[in-house]
Amino acid sequence: MNNTWNPDVYLRYEAYRARPALDLIAQIPLDVDGPIVDLGCGPGNVTKALKDQWPDRDVMGVDLSPDMLNKARNEFSESGIKWQKGDITIWQADSPQALVFSNAVLHWVTDHAAVVPRLADMIVPGGWLAFQIPVTEQSAYQKCIRATVTSGRWADQLADVWMYKDPMEPEDFYDLLAPACDPIDIWVTDYHHVLGGDNPVFDWIVGTGLTPYLSVLNETDQQDFIADYSKRVAAAYPKQADGKTLFLMKRIFVLARKR
Numbered sequence: 001m002n003n004t005w006n007p008d009v010y011l012r013y014e015a016y017r018a019r020p021a022l023d024l025i026a027q028i029p030l031d032v033d034g035p036i037v038d039l040g041c042g043p044g045n046v047t048k049a050l051k052d053q054w055p056d057r058d059v060m061g062v063d064l065s066p067d068m069l070n071k072a073r074n075e076f077s078e079s080g081i082k083w084q085k086g087d088i089t090i091w092q093a094d095s096p097q098a099l100v101f102s103n104a105v106l107h108w109v110t111d112h113a114a115v116v117p118r119l120a121d122m123i124v125p126g127g128w129l130a131f132q133i134p135v136t137e138q139s140a141y142q143k144c145i146r147a148t149v150t151s152g153r154w155a156d157q158l159a160d161v162w163m164y165k166d167p168m169e170p171e172d173f174y175d176l177l178a179p180a181c182d183p184i185d186i187w188v189t190d191y192h193h194v195l196g197g198d199n200p201v202f203d204w205i206v207g208t209g210l211t212p213y214l215s216v217l218n219e220t221d222q223q224d225f226i227a228d229y230s231k232r233v234a235a236a237y238p239k240q241a242d243g244k245t246l247f248l249m250k251r252i253f254v255l256a257r258k259r
């Protein structure tokens with residue numbers, strides 16, 4: 001997929017974006033030796049949280065985006081974390097991992113039935129696979145993306161660009177992992193982020209969900225696309241009495257121990 005990530009825009013809501021990752025890390029009872037990899041590490045702040053949690057481990061952050069990796073390298077140059085460019089769909093660990101971790105990345109790839117068991121294959125017996133994926137196909141902000149993509153003069157140009165789809169159901173993740181893992185813990189959490197600002201859901205999404213579309217449009221179309229989406233999403237998320245906006249993000253978590 002062709003997308004362009006801007007680490008500074010992405011980090012505007014750093015604390016909110018990191019919260020599910022920290023919630024997932026808190027559930028991992030890592031008790032076998034071996035390295036840790038954070039696949040789709042982005043700007044590296046979650047990778048640093050993994051290193052802080054297990055300081056004696058070798059930790060590596062892997063991401064497709066050179067801009068994200070540069071940000072991570074610069075920000076955490078003293079951390080001892082290694083950074084590598086790689087695609088989660090084909091990346092292969094040099095040695096078996098104690099923990100394969102991935103937060104808010106797998107929705108960018110489609111073939112979970114192939115990717116997820118491959119990730120489990122890289123883990124030592126007793127090690128852990130831990131990932132979190134947003135579940136937002138029915139959310140107001142995704143409906144606004146679909147409306148903007150399909151109703152503008154760019155509709156044909158964007159027809160084949162990636163469009164968010166919900167991940168598989170918990171039962172399907174369970175069946176996918178059960179041959180290699182036990183126990184398997186799956187849960188879904190609704191986060192109601194309380195955001196300040198004039199159009200905060202737009203500010204959040206422009207750094208993530210809009211990147212695939214903006215990256216293929218020319219500058220004029222980008223501006224008009226942004227204006228159209230900004231208007232739709234502002235109307236879809238009315239403000240509370242105190243001027244704040246509640247932004248619902250539903251997320252599925254999977255934590256599985258390799259047999």
Ligand SMILES: C[S@@+](CC[C@H](N)C(=O)[O-])C[C@H]1O[C@@H](n2cnc3c(N)ncnc32)[C@H](O)[C@@H]1O
Nearest residue numbers: 040041042063064065068087088103104105108
């Ligand atoms: C929403 S950000 C999440 C970043 C980080 N995991 C976090 O929790 O803050 C998604 C990241 O996934 C990366 N990404 C998207 N597709 C990828 C792929 N196929 N392989 C590796 N990284 C990918 C993007 O470059 C981006 O940095």
